[in-house]
Amino acid sequence: MVGVLLLIRQPEVSNVDEFLEITRDFADPKDVIREAISNAIDWRATEIKVTIKEDRTRPEEELVIEIEDNGVGLNEERLHAFFDLGKSISRIENRERSVEGQIGYKGHGTKTYYNSREIEVWSDSKNCTVHAIMDSPLQNLMKKVVPKYRYEIQSKINKKTGTKIKISHYNMSKRKMDFGHLALKDFVLWKTKFGSVEKEFGTMENAKKVLWLQGLGKDTPEKIDFGHLFAIENCDLNKLRTTRPGDWTKAFCKRWIFPNRPIIDNPGKSIDMVFYVEGDEAKRSYNPMIRGRGKTPEYGMYKVEDRYGLWICKDYIPIKRYNEWLGLGKRLETKYHAFVNCQEFRLTANRGDIGNTPPDLLDALERTVRHIFEVEIQQGDEYQAYEEAEELEKQYQTKEQERKDFERRRRRATRKKVYKLNGVELIEPSVEMGVVDSLI
Numbered sequence: 001m002v003g004v005l006l007l008i009r010q011p012e013v014s015n016v017d018e019f020l021e022i023t024r025d026f027a028d029p030k031d032v033i034r035e036a037i038s039n040a041i042d043w044r045a046t047e048i049k050v051t052i053k054e055d056r057t058r059p060e061e062e063l064v065i066e067i068e069d070n071g072v073g074l075n076e077e078r079l080h081a082f083f084d085l086g087k088s089i090s091r092i093e094n095r096e097r098s099v100e101g102q103i104g105y106k107g108h109g110t111k112t113y114y115n116s117r118e119i120e121v122w123s124d125s126k127n128c129t130v131h132a133i134m135d136s137p138l139q140n141l142m143k144k145v146v147p148k149y150r151y152e153i154q155s156k157i158n159k160k161t162g163t164k165i166k167i168s169h170y171n172m173s174k175r176k177m178d179f180g181h182l183a184l185k186d187f188v189l190w191k192t193k194f195g196s197v198e199k200e201f202g203t204m205e206n207a208k209k210v211l212w213l214q215g216l217g218k219d220t221p222e223k224i225d226f227g228h229l230f231a232i233e234n235c236d237l238n239k240l241r242t243t244r245p246g247d248w249t250k251a252f253c254k255r256w257i258f259p260n261r262p263i264i265d266n267p268g269k270s271i272d273m274v275f276y277v278e279g280d281e282a283k284r285s286y287n288p289m290i291r292g293r294g295k296t297p298e299y300g301m302y303k304v305e306d307r308y309g310l311w312i313c314k315d316y317i318p319i320k321r322y323n324e325w326l327g328l329g330k331r332l333e334t335k336y337h338a339f340v341n342c343q344e345f346r347l348t349a350n351r352g353d354i355g356n357t358p359p360d361l362l363d364a365l366e367r368t369v370r371h372i373f374e375v376e377i378q379q380g381d382e383y384q385a386y387e388e389a390e391e392l393e394k395q396y397q398t399k400e401q402e403r404k405d406f407e408r409r410r411r412r413a414t415r416k417k418v419y420k421l422n423g424v425e426l427i428e429p430s431v432e433m434g435v436v437d438s439l440i
Contacts, residue, residue, distance in 0.1 A: 019085060020141040022349060023114040029171045029178050031350065034192040035109035036067040036165070038317075041193050041206065043071030043163065049212040049221065052179045055168065062117070062169040063176055073125030073161035076153055079132060082110055082121065083149055114138060114147070117169035124158040138172075181215030183300030185222065186289045188213060189229055190307075190318055197339045198316035199227045200274040201259045228318070230255070230337060231282035235382070237389050249390055250281035256377050264368045266361065269344050272316075273372055276337040277386065280304065283337070309333040310369070312354060313341040320353055325366045326373055340369055 033050060040048045049068040054061045074082060113119050114137040121132045132151035140147040177183065189195040194211050212221035231253040234240070240248035258273040283304065284290055290304055291297045309323035310333075322340075323333045342365060346356035354362070377383050 015085070016141060016144050016146050019111060019114065019146060022085070022111045023138065023141060028187075028191075028352075029175050030184065030187045030191070031352075032065060032112040032115075032167070032170060033184065033187065034351070035112050036065075037188070037192045037194055037211070039109060040067065040069035040071055040163075041209070043069060043073075045069035045071035045162070046208065047210050047212070049214075051214045051221070052184065052216050053214075054176075054216070058169070060169070060173050063171065063173040063179065065167040065170050065179075066164065067167075068162065068164045070160070070162040073158070073163055074121070074123035074130050075125045075128055076130065078125070079121070079123070079130050079151060083132070083134065085111065113165070113167050113170075114141065115171050116167045118167075119149075120166045120168075121163065123163040124161050126158060126161060127155065129154045129156055129158065176216060177299045179216050180299055181213070181218035181222070182289065182298060184215035185213055185224065186287075186300060188224060193315070193317055194224060194226055195228045195318055196226070196316040197228045197274060197313060197318070197341065200230075200257060200339075201272050201316075201341075203316070228339075229286040230276055231278045231285055234282065235386075237385060241389060241393075246393065249393055250279040252277065252279045252386070253282040254382065254386065256380075258372055258376070261368065261372065263342070263344075263361075264364050264371070266344075266364050269361075270342075271365065271368060272341040273369065274339050275373070275377060277335050277383075278308075278337050279335075283308070304334045308335075308337055310336065310338045310340065312345065313339050314343060314345045314347060314354070316341050317351075319345070319347065319351065322366075325369045327370065340365070 036050065037048060047070050049066075051066040051068075053064050053066075055064050114134075116137060117135075117139070119132075119134040119137060121130070123130050130151060130153050132149050134147055134149035137147040188211065193206075194209075196206065198205075199207055206226050209226040211224040211226070213224050214221040233253050233255055234251055235254040237248075240252060244251060254277045256275040258271075258275075260270050260272060263269045263271060284292075289301050290307075291301045309321050310326055311318045311320065312322050313319055316339075318339065325340075326333065326336070344357070344361060345354040346358075347353065348355050
């Protein structure tokens with residue numbers, strides 16, 4: 001008889017590899033700002049300040065990011081959760097009180113800060129003040145060493161609470177232009193909690209929150225109000241066609257909103273969808289990052305077709321475009337400024353995609369969105385009236401263009417020089433080949 005030994009072993013995690021992978025998993029360096037804003041809101045901040053600057057006393061003129069907020073602050077437990085992996089401060093907050101709508105839950109976000117030379121934290125909570133420094137986090141991780149931090153705690157009653165974080169030599173000070181003020185502001189309004197579309201559905205809990213943003217190249221902070229920007233509705237077709245015949249579609253803006261819509265074949269699961277049709281002029285009224293014709297584009301600017309269309313969201317934060325769900329070509333997608341929020345999405349660790357969502361659920365979501373778009377929007381009276389008026393405008397533009405072309409040819413003909421030779425009128429040719437033809 002052969003003896004069999006039953007063994008039990010707990011799987012282990014290579015902490016240093018896990019830290020390093022998560023630190024590098026955020027492809028866009030600006031994701032550090034997204035995580036900072038989300039953390040501050042989870043910490044119940046009503047006012048946040050983000051400052052980007054260069055430390056010219058350092059050899060590489062280091063990129064320095066400072067984040068301040070007036071949230072609940074960090075006590076010793078929250079401080080450890082801030083630096084630890086898998087110990088989210090949101091979980092602690094949920095344990096201490098019932099909180100819904102918090103974004104962070106894995107403790108991954110603050111690990112973006114590890115891509116730096118130094119992290120320094122100052123924080124006042126209700127019952128204590130803490131100060132912590134982590135030296136050379138990225139360098140240590142590259143050496144396969146989990147970085148340590150030193151900290152001190154002072155027990156005291158603080159009337160004002162809040163946290164300040166300083167991240168020095170972030171991303172090895174590469175891609176600094178990503179942190180130029182205009183590019184950073186655009187990122188905030190399209191990719192962070194401050195670009196949330198929740199107000200469109202009547203959720204006003206965060207409506208009064210304020211962000212003070214100062215990116216590179218900006219001398220003073222700019223106040224940014226909470227919420228994604230849309231054009232103001234301007235959809236009176238009779239008025240538009242009267243005041244702007246020929247180009248009224250540029251100023252047109254119409255909104256459709258569909259809150260709490262059931263997902264096909266998924267009882268108990270729902271989406272929120274907001275859908276805008278915005279003309280080119282309407283888009284530019286709130287978005288200075290759209291490239292203009294004949295103008296030299298600034299860093300971070302983009303074409304309409306590179307940004308607009310259908311975005312999917314979780315926690316009402318835009319995640320990624322999914323224009324294929326509408327089944328349209330690029331020319332038509334550029335008219336739309338639409339968002340679908342679903343709390344059932346399962347995000348990747350860097351919150352950059354919904355790739356962890358079950359395929360059958362994604363298929364049901366696509367069918368739900370397409371049904372709303374094709375049946376409730378496109379077949380509705382308002383959209384039908386818009387499309388009919390748009391077709392008439394195209395006809396008007398065609399006739400107007402033909403009239404202008406004829407007028408241009410007439411003016412050109414009347415300006416030509418005429419020479420009479422032996423009773424024959426010779427007209428000056430408009431191109432060189434006319435001279436060749438006359439000689440043959």
